[in-house]
Amino acid sequence: MKGRHMDAMALVQTYGKPDIFLTMTCNPSWEEILNELLPGQTPQDRPDLVARVFRAKLETMKEMLFKKHILGVVVAHVYVVEFQKRGLPHAHFLLIMNTEYKLVVREQYDRIISGELLDKHKYPELYAMVVKHMMHDPCGNLNPKKFCMQDLKCKSEYPRPFNQNTLQGKDSYPMYRRRDDGRQAKVRRQMLDNRWVVPYNPYLLRMFNCHINVEVCSSIKAVKYLYKYVYKGHDRASISIDQPDEKGVVDEIKRYIDARWVTPPEAMWRIFGFNLSESFPSVLRLLLHLPNMHSVTFKAGEDLTDVVARDKASKSMLTEYFLANQIMFGLETSSHPAEGERYFLRVLLNHVPGKTSFEDLRTMDGVLCDSFREAAERLGLIEADNTLDESLTESTQFAMPASLRRLFATILVFCEPSDVRGLWDRHLEALSDDYLRSHTCSNAVEQMVLLDIRGMLQSMGKDIASFPLPDIDGTYDTTGGDARDVTEESTIEVDTHDTALASSLNHEQRLAYDEILAAIDAGDGGVFFVDGPGGTGKTFLYMALLAKVRGEGKIVVAMVTLGVAASIMPGGRTAHSRFKIPLSIEDGASCSFTKQSGTAKLLRMASLILWDEASMTKRQAVEALDNSMWDIMGRRHQPFGGKTVVFGGDFRQLLPVVRKGSRGQIIDATLRSSYLWKGMRQLRLVTNMRAHNDPWFADYLLRVGNGTEETDEEGNIRLPQDICVPPTGDRVDLENLIEHVVPALDHNMSDPNYMTSRAILSTKNDNVDKINTRMIGRFQGEEKIYHSFDSAEDDPHGYYAPEFLNNLTPNGLPPHALKLKINCPVILLRNTDPANGLCNDKRLVVRGFQRNAIDAEIVLGQHAGRRVFLPRIPLCPSDDDIFPLKFKRKQFPIRLGFAMTINKVQGQTIPIVGVYLPDPIFSHGQLYVALSRATAKRNIKILAIKDDGKGKVKGKEQSKNSKKQKRSEPLLTTMKNIVYKEVLST
Numbered sequence: 001m002k003g004r005h006m007d008a009m010a011l012v013q014t015y016g017k018p019d020i021f022l023t024m025t026c027n028p029s030w031e032e033i034l035n036e037l038l039p040g041q042t043p044q045d046r047p048d049l050v051a052r053v054f055r056a057k058l059e060t061m062k063e064m065l066f067k068k069h070i071l072g073v074v075v076a077h078v079y080v081v082e083f084q085k086r087g088l089p090h091a092h093f094l095l096i097m098n099t100e101y102k103l104v105v106r107e108q109y110d111r112i113i114s115g116e117l118l119d120k121h122k123y124p125e126l127y128a129m130v131v132k133h134m135m136h137d138p139c140g141n142l143n144p145k146k147f148c149m150q151d152l153k154c155k156s157e158y159p160r161p162f163n164q165n166t167l168q169g170k171d172s173y174p175m176y177r178r179r180d181d182g183r184q185a186k187v188r189r190q191m192l193d194n195r196w197v198v199p200y201n202p203y204l205l206r207m208f209n210c211h212i213n214v215e216v217c218s219s220i221k222a223v224k225y226l227y228k229y230v231y232k233g234h235d236r237a238s239i240s241i242d243q244p245d246e247k248g249v250v251d252e253i254k255r256y257i258d259a260r261w262v263t264p265p266e267a268m269w270r271i272f273g274f275n276l277s278e279s280f281p282s283v284l285r286l287l288l289h290l291p292n293m294h295s296v297t298f299k300a301g302e303d304l305t306d307v308v309a310r311d312k313a314s315k316s317m318l319t320e321y322f323l324a325n326q327i328m329f330g331l332e333t334s335s336h337p338a339e340g341e342r343y344f345l346r347v348l349l350n351h352v353p354g355k356t357s358f359e360d361l362r363t364m365d366g367v368l369c370d371s372f373r374e375a376a377e378r379l380g381l382i383e384a385d386n387t388l389d390e391s392l393t394e395s396t397q398f399a400m401p402a403s404l405r406r407l408f409a410t411i412l413v414f415c416e417p418s419d420v421r422g423l424w425d426r427h428l429e430a431l432s433d434d435y436l437r438s439h440t441c442s443n444a445v446e447q448m449v450l451l452d453i454r455g456m457l458q459s460m461g462k463d464i465a466s467f468p469l470p471d472i473d474g475t476y477d478t479t480g481g482d483a484r485d486v487t488e489e490s491t492i493e494v495d496t497h498d499t500a501l502a503s504s505l506n507h508e509q510r511l512a513y514d515e516i517l518a519a520i521d522a523g524d525g526g527v528f529f530v531d532g533p534g535g536t537g538k539t540f541l542y543m544a545l546l547a548k549v550r551g552e553g554k555i556v557v558a559m560v561t562l563g564v565a566a567s568i569m570p571g572g573r574t575a576h577s578r579f580k581i582p583l584s585i586e587d588g589a590s591c592s593f594t595k596q597s598g599t600a601k602l603l604r605m606a607s608l609i610l611w612d613e614a615s616m617t618k619r620q621a622v623e624a625l626d627n628s629m630w631d632i633m634g635r636r637h638q639p640f641g642g643k644t645v646v647f648g649g650d651f652r653q654l655l656p657v658v659r660k661g662s663r664g665q666i667i668d669a670t671l672r673s674s675y676l677w678k679g680m681r682q683l684r685l686v687t688n689m690r691a692h693n694d695p696w697f698a699d700y701l702l703r704v705g706n707g708t709e710e711t712d713e714e715g716n717i718r719l720p721q722d723i724c725v726p727p728t729g730d731r732v733d734l735e736n737l738i739e740h741v742v743p744a745l746d747h748n749m750s751d752p753n754y755m756t757s758r759a760i761l762s763t764k765n766d767n768v769d770k771i772n773t774r775m776i777g778r779f780q781g782e783e784k785i786y787h788s789f790d791s792a793e794d795d796p797h798g799y800y801a802p803e804f805l806n807n808l809t810p811n812g813l814p815p816h817a818l819k820l821k822i823n824c825p826v827i828l829l830r831n832t833d834p835a836n837g838l839c840n841d842k843r844l845v846v847r848g849f850q851r852n853a854i855d856a857e858i859v860l861g862q863h864a865g866r867r868v869f870l871p872r873i874p875l876c877p878s879d880d881d882i883f884p885l886k887f888k889r890k891q892f893p894i895r896l897g898f899a900m901t902i903n904k905v906q907g908q909t910i911p912i913v914g915v916y917l918p919d920p921i922f923s924h925g926q927l928y929v930a931l932s933r934a935t936a937k938r939n940i941k942i943l944a945i946k947d948d949g950k951g952k953v954k955g956k957e958q959s960k961n962s963k964k965q966k967r968s969e970p971l972l973t974t975m976k977n978i979v980y981k982e983v984l985s986t
Contacts (some may be wrong), residue, residue: 004458008829011076011078011096011279011281012096012804012807014075014076015075015096015286016096017096017217018094018095018096019095019097019101019102019103019215019216019217020071020094020095020103020214020215020217021092021093021094021095021215021216021217022065022092022093022094022095022212022213022214022215023090023091023092023093023211023212024061024090024091024093024208024210024211024215025084025088025089025090025210025211025212026050026054026057026089026210026214026265027133027209027210027211027809028043028044028050028082028088028091029043029206029857030053030057030209030210030872031474032053032056033049033050033053033317035045036049037049037410037888039292040916044087045231046264047087047264047265047267047268047274048268049085049179050088050089050265050268051089051265051269051272051274052272053267054089054265055269055272055274057208057210057984058081058091059567060208061091061093061204061208062079064204064207065093065095066280067078070203070204071095071101071112071201072095072097072098072101073097073098073100073101073293074095074096074579075096075098076095076096076280076281077094077095077096077278077279077280078093078278078279078280079091079092079093079094079277079278080092080276080277081269081274081275081276081277082221083263083265083266084263084267084499086306087263087264087265087266087402088265089165089265089269094217096804101772102265103216104919105919105920105922106165106166106167106174107176108176109166109174109176110166112201112214113176113199113200113201113214113215114177114195114197114200114201114202115160115176115177115178115197115198115199115200115201115949116177116178116179116181116183116194116201116533117130117131117183117184117185117193117194118130119183120183125206126202126205126206127185129205129206129209130134130185130186130197130200130205131185131186133197133200133205133210133211133212134197134200134205134211134213135187135192135196135197135198136148136154136156136158136159136186136192136196136197136198137187137188138152138187138188138190138192138196139154139158140154140158140159142190143188143833144191147828149740150735152287152426152801155806158195158196158576159196160175160178160195160196161175161178161190161195162178162179162180162194163175163177163178164177164179165177165877166946167660173215173216174216175198178194178195178197178373179194180193181192187812189289196605198211198213199215200212200213200214201214206858207789210223211379223984226690227798244838248397253635258396261586270401271613274594282350282563290620291358294316296308296317302609304580305622314635317684319598320371320490322458327738328763334354336394337532339419340399341371341372344373344375344376344382345361345369345372346374346802347372347376347381347382347802348361348372348376348379348381350802350803351379351787352379352983358915361375361794362374362375363375363380364379365378366910369804370966372735376732379787380851381787382784382789383789383890384758387852387872388411388415388417388423388568388852388871389422389423389426389850390406390851390852391411391850391853391871391872392404392407392411392423392426392427392430394850394852394853395407395850395853395869396427396430396850396856398848398850398855398856399430399855399867399869400434401433401434401435401869402433402434402452403869404431404869405431405452405453405456405817406456406836406869407853407869407871408423408431408453409453409456409457409460409831409833410460410833410869410870410871410873411423412453412457412459412462412467413460413461413462413832413871414558414830414832414874414893415871415872415873415874420467420468420469421468424469424470428446428449429724431449431453432445432446432448432449435448435449440976443473444476446470447473447476448474449470450469450470451476451477453469455484456473456833458484458485458598459484459488459833459834459835459836460832461577461580461834469835484598485598485599485601485602486555486598486601487603488571488835489555489556489557489571489602489606490555492549492550492570492571492921493570494546494550495547495570496569496935497547498543498544498547498570499547499548499551501540501543501547502544502545502547502548504540505537505540505541505544506537506687506689507687508684508685508686509540509541509685510546511683512528512530512683512685513544513545513548515528515681515683516545516608516644516646516683516785517545517548517549518526519644520549520554520607520608520644520957523641524642525638525639525640525641525643525645526644526645526681527639527640527644527645527679527680527681528645528647528680528681528682528683529614529642529646529647529648529649529671529677529680529681529682529683529684530647530648530649530683530684530685531645531648531649531650531651531683531684531685532650532684532685532686533650533652533686533688533701533702533705533932534650534653534701534932535688535689535698535701535932536685536686536687536688536689537685537687537689537816538612538648538650538685538982539568539569539612539686540609541687542569542612543569543570543646545608545610545646546558546569546570546571546610546918549607549608554607554608555602555606555607555608556571556606556607556608556609556610556612557577557602557603557606557608557609557610558570558571558572558573558612559572559573559574559575559579559609559610559612560572560573560574560575560611560612560613560907561574561575561612561613561616561617562574562613562616562840562841562904562906562907568861568907568908569596569610569612570862573834573835573839574593574831574834574839574840575617575625576613576621576831577834577839578599578832578834579591579593579599579625579628580599581621581624582591582624582949583878585618585620585624586620587619587620587623587776587946588627589623589624589627590622590624590627590628590631591624591625591627593628593629595631595632596831600702602644603629603632603633604632604633606643607644608643608644608645608646609640609643609644610644610645610648610649611645611647611648612647612648612649612907613649613790613906613907614647614649614671614977615649615651615653615670615671616649616653616654616655616656616657616906617656617671618656618658618669618670619656619670619671619673619674619676620669622647622671622674622676623674623675623676623861625640626639626676628639629641629643638674639679647671647673647680651670651672651977651983651984652705652925652928653705653715653906653925653928653929654902654903654906654923654924654925654926654929655669655670655923655924655925655980655983656669656670657669657903663980665922666923667980667982667983668978670983672983682964688702693936694936694937697936700720701928701931701932703841704717704927704928704977705925705979706979706981706984707979707981707984708852709977710795711977712974713984714974715976716975716977717927717974717975717977717978718798718974719942719944719973719974719975720937720973721973722937723937723940723941723942724941724942724944724973725737725740725941725942725943727943727944727945729945732859733945734770734771734774734943735774736943736951737760737914737916737941737943738760738771738774738775738778738914739758740758740914740941741758741912741913741914741941742758742775742898744753745779746780749779749780749781749823751859752823752845752859753859755823755824755825755859756825756843756845756859756860756897756909757910757911757912758911758912758913758914759897759898759899759900759905759910759912759913760898760899760900760913760914760915760916761899761900761901761902761905761913761914761915761916761930761933762899762901762902762915762916762917762918763901763902763917763919763921763922764901764919764925765809765901765917766812766915767899767919768899768900768901769809769815771899771916772895772896772897772898772899773819775896775898775899776819776820776821776824776896776898779821779822779823779824781821781823782821782822783819783821784819784820784821784849785817785818785819785820786817786818786820786854786872786891786892787816787817787818788814788815788816788817788818788872788889788890788891789807789872789889789890789891790802790805790808790816790887790888790889790890791805791887791888792805792884792886792887792888793885793887793888794885795885800885801965805887805889808876808887810887811877812829812875812877812878812880813829813875813877813889814829814875814889814890814891814892814893814894814895815891815895815912816889816891818891818894818895819891819896820846820849820854821846822846822848822849822894823845823846823847824845824846824896824897824898825843825845825846825847825896825897825898826843826844826846826856826895826896826897827841827842827843827844827894827895827897827900827904828840828841828842828844828893828894829841829875829893829894829895830841830873830875832870832893834936836863836866837858837861837862837863837866838858838868838907841904842858842860843859843860843897844857844858844859844868844894844897845857845858845859847867852871852872853869853871854870854892854894855867855868855869856868856869856870856894868891869876870892871892872890872892872893873890873891873892873893874888874889874890875888875889875890875891875893876888876889899916902915902926902929902930903926905929905933906929908933909933909934909935909940910933910934911934911935912932912939912940913930913934913939913940913941914940914941914942915930915931915940915941915942915943915944917930917942917943917944917945917975918943920943920975920976921975921976921977921978923978923980924978924979924980924983925978925979926978926980927975927977927978928977929974930942942975944974945977
C-alpha cells in the first residue's frame with residue numbers, strides 16, 4: 001500500500017492536487033440483487049451476487065466519470081475498493097480534473113454538489129433517495145450514544161451549520177450551501193433538515209440509487225490525508241486462540257494474533273479476480289541502487305559463476321535508463337537520508353536530466369566528484385555542513401565590510417548558526433577591513449565591529465547579548481546600546497521638499513492637517529482616521545505632517561500595514577516589525593515589547609503615531625497596541641495612553657485577510673468593528689487629485705469601489721473597452737498583455753527604474769507564478785537556479801518524500817527551484833532589516849550570484865542604491881494549520897517580481913500596470929485596488945477571461961451553434977465586483 005500511495009503522490013506532483021473525492025457504497029436493495037435471490041434468502045446470503053453487482057455498477061461509474069465526463073474531463077485518478085466490517089463493499093475515488101474543469105469558485109461547487117433536501121413534490125424519487133441514502137443518522141442531542149459520537153461531539157461534525165451560500169471552510173472541505181428553507185425529512189423517528197444532508201451529486205444519486213458522497217478537495221492538507229485514507233489497507237482484527245488454564249490465568253501475549261479481517265464479499269471479490277485498486281495514468285518506478293549493487297535473480301542450484309557471466313546480470317532498470325536516456329514519466333523508489341549514497345543518488349536523478357552513467361551523474365563542471373553527496377552539494381541540492389561559512393567567504397570577494405557585517409548579522413538572526421563564535425573568529429578580519437585601515441589597535445577594531453553589529457542586530461529586533469560573541473567593553477560604548485530606536489527616529493533628516501508640502505495642501509487636507517497639529521500641541525492626545533479613496537492625497541498629507549512635526553524636533557513613529565508601502569514614508573516601518581505584534585493574534589492580546597525596551601521608550605517620547613493602510617489591519621493588532629500603550633503610559637482612561645494617533649486607509653480597498661473566513665468574519669476583523677472606532681475622529685478626503693487628467697475614469701473607479709457601478713443580469717460590471725486586451729482563449733492572450741506592460745524588454749532589462757515602474761497583477765499566486773515563469777524565460781542572460789532544502793520537522797521516519805516537500809509552495813514562501821537572472825526584479829519575503837529598507841514585499845533587483853548568497857540592490861525609496869547580500873534562511877508557513885506537518889524550507893527569501901498578487905500592491909502607485917484575471921475576483925476591493933494602482937487610465941491594461949458556467953473558459957467561439965462565428969465578435973468586457981457595503985463610510 002505504501003508503494004501505491006507513493007505512486008499517487010507522483011500523480012499529484014505531475015497533475016496537481018485532487019479536485020473531487022467520491023465514495024460509492026453498495027446498496028443491498030438494488031433490484032439486480034433482490035431479483036436473483038432465492039426464496040428465503042437475503043443479500044447477506046449471497047456474497048457472490050453482491051460482489052458481481054457492485055463490480056458492474058463500479059464499471060458503469062468509471063464509464064460515466066472517465067469516458068462520458070459527467071463531472072468534467074479527468075486527467076488522473078485513483079480508486080480503491082474496500083469492504084466494511086459488516087461486509088458491504090465501497091469504493092473511494094480521487095479525481096484530478098483537467099485545468100479548464102478545475103473547481104475554484106463556489107458557483108462551480110454548487111453546480112455539481114448539493115447539501116440540501118430537494119422539493120419532494122417536484123422530485124419525489126430523488127427526494128426519497130436523498131432521505132434513504134444521504135442523511136446522516138441522528139446523533140448529538142438526538143442520540144448521544146450513536147457510534148459517531150466522540151467526546152460528546154459527532155466526529156463527522158453533524159449537524160452542519162446553515163449557510164445561505166457555499167463557503168470555503170477551515171477544514172479540508174467547503175461549507176456547502178445549506179439554506180434554512182424549512183424542508184425536513186423523518187429519519188429514525190427524528191425530523192432532520194438540511195444540516196444533516198451528506199453532500200451528493202443529484203445525477204449520480206439518481207442513476208445509481210446508493211450512497212454516493214461527493215466532496216471538493218480544496219486544500220493541500222487534504223492531499224496527504226486523502227491518499228493515505230484510500231490506501232490505508234485492509235482491516236485487521238485480534239481474535240482469541242487460547243482458553244484459560246486450570247487456574248483461570250490468561251496468557252494475554254498468546255491470547256491475541258494479528259490477523260486480517262476478510263468478509264464473504266471480499267473473499268468472493270478476490271476469488272473472481274476483480275481489481276481492488278486502479279491508478280491512471282500508470283506510474284513506472286525507477287528502482288535505485290548504487291554501482292554494481294543491483295539485484296540479480298537466479299534459479300536454485302544454478303552455478304553462480306554462470307549467473308555472473310550472463311549478459312543480463314550486469315543490467316538493471318537504472319543502467320538501462322542511463323543507456324536509453326529517454327524522457328519517461330516515472331517515479332524512483334523512495335529513499336531516506338539515512339541510506340547515505342543511495343539517497344544522494346536519488347536526489348541527483350530527480351534534478352539532473354539526461355545523464356548517461358553513474359560517472360556522468362557525479363561529474364559537475366567538468367570535475368568528477370568522489371561521491372554522489374559531493375556532487376549534490378556542488379550542485380546546491382543538499383545543504384553542506386559549512387554553507388554559512390562559505391556564504392561569508394564568497395561575499396568577502398565582492399562585498400564592502402559594512403555589507404559583510406550586515407550579512408553576518410542576518411546570518412545570526414535568521415540562519416540558526418550552530419558555531420557563532422567560530423564564524424566570528426574565522427571572518428573577523430574581513431568584517432573589520434575598513435576599520436583596520438584607520439586603526440592599529442586590534443582590540444579597538446574588534447570593539448567597533450561589535451558595536452556596529454550590535455546596532456544592526458537591534459534594528460532586526462535582536463540583542464547581541466543573546467549570541468556567544470565577545471563582550472562589549474564599556475569604555476568604547478558611548479550609547480549604552482539601549483536607545484537605538486530613539487536614535488534612529490530622532491536622526492531622520494527632513495527633506496526640504498517635504499517641508500514645503502504644507503503650502504500645497506487643498507482645503508480638506510488643510511483642515512485635517514491643522515486639527516492633527518492642534519491635538520499634538522495641546523498634548524491631550526486624540527485618535528484620528530483619515531479616510532479617502534485612492535488619489536485624494538492621503539500620502540501627501542502624511543508627508544506634510546511628518547516634515548512639520550519632525551522639523552520641530554519632535555519624534556514621529558510612522559508605520560504602514562504593508563512592508564512595501566512603508567518605504568514610501570521617511571522612517572516608515574511595518575506595524576508588525578515596529579511593535580512586535582504577533583502574527584497569530586487573538587482578542588485581548590498585547591504587543592511583545594517590554595516596558596524597559598527601546599520600543600517602549602520611543603513610544604513614550606513620540607508626539608505622533610501614524611499608521612497608514614489601517615483599513616486592511618486586523619482590529620486585534622490595533623487593540624494590542626492600545627493595550628500596550630496603556631501599560632507603558634500608565635493612563636488607562638485614554639485610548640493609546642493619551643498619545644496622538646492618526647490612522648489612515650480606504651475601506652473600499654482590501655480588508656484584513658482571514659483565512660477561509662466568511663463575510664461576517666472578515667467584517668468583524670476590520671478596524672470599524674473595534675471598540676476604538678467610535679472614539680476616532682473621522683477626517684475625510686474626497687477631492688481626487690488625479691481627476692483633472694481623466695475625471696470620467698476617476699468617477700468610474702469611485703463607483704467600482706463603492707459598489708454603485710451598474711451591473712448586468714449576471715451581476716458583473718462593464719470594464720472600459722479601451723483598457724481591455726482582447727481575449728481569444730489562446731496562449732497569445734497573455735503574451736499580448738505582457739507586451740503592453742513591458743514593451744522593448746530586451747533594450748531596457750538593465751534599467752532598474754524601467755523594471756520596477758511596471759508590474760502585472762493577478763488574484764492568485766498560481767497565476768503570478770505562471771507570469772513570472774514566462775517573464776524570466778523572455779529575460780536575457782544566463783539563468784541561475786537555486787534549490788531549497790526542504791524538511792518535515794516532525795517526520796523522523798521519512799514518510800514525506802522529498803519530491804512531495806519540494807512540490808509545496810505555500811503562500812509567503814519562495815519556490816523550491818528559484819530561477820533568477822542578472823537584473824531581474826525580485827520581491828523580498830521577510831522583514832530582514834526593516835530599519836534599513838529590507839522589509840516584506842520590498843522590490844529589489846538582482847546584481848550578482850554566489851553559491852550561498854545573492855547580491856541585490858534596493859531601487860526604490862529612501863534606501864535606493866544600497867547593495868545587500870542575502871543568505872539562505874529557514875522559512876516556515878505563517879499558518880501552522882495549512883499542512884498536516886511542520887514544513888520548513890531553507891531558501892533565499894525572495895521571489896520573482898515581474899508579477900504580484902493584488903494584495904501585495906495595496907498602498908502603492910505603479911506607473912504601468914497590467915491586470916491578469918483568468919478567474920473571477922473573490923474578495924472585497926480586489927478589482928478596485930487592481931484598477932486604481934496605475935497613474936492614469938492609459939497606463940493600465942486588463943486581460944479578463946470569463947467562465948462560461950460549465951467550468952470552461954469562454955472565448956470567442958461560444959457553442960456548437962456558432963461554428964460560423966468569426967473572431968471579430970465584440971470583446972468580453974465584464975467582470976465580477978465584490979463590495980461589502982457595510983464597511984464603507986457613510
